[in-house]
Amino acid sequence: MAKQANTPKGPSQRQLSVGEKVRHALTEALQRGDLRDPLLERAVVTVSEVRMSPDLKLATAYITVLGQSELQPFVNALNAHAKYLRGRLSPALRQMKYMPEVRFRKDDSFDNYARIDALLRSPDVLRDLEETEGDDDNKEER
DSSP, X not given: OOOOOOOOOOOOXXXXXXXXXXXXXXXXXXXXXXXXXXHHHTOOEEEEEEEEOTTXXXXXXXXXXXXXXXXXXXXXXXXXXXHHHHHHHTTTTTTSSXXXXXXXXXXXXXXXXXXXXXXXXXXXXXXXXXXXXXXXXXXXXX
16 A cells, blocks of 8 residues: 655544534633623623644634734633633533643634735725626627
């Protein structure tokens, strides 16, 4: 059997499944309001994605906070409470051999989506689309 070329692989099905379970458990823990942090008590924190390491021992949770443009203070507060949150995850993830260590990062994907959307709605792109549609009409007439 020939070896396949070294192409970067995406996450395994197991990583995706466990990541979604961790995301769900984190969301429940944050909704209960168990954290006694003044910054986090008044914030609506959304866990948009959790990426698991290949050995499932490290979970990176990407967060966004409703109505906040500066996320770093919230990320720092959540990282400070990461061990406590890890303990709150235990009942929901008791089938796992190791309880993953959780790290929090800010989620920039929504900013990227907004930037791409703004580019697609720009006058230059709209003009190019109209020109392309005009070329298609000319081909149909021939």
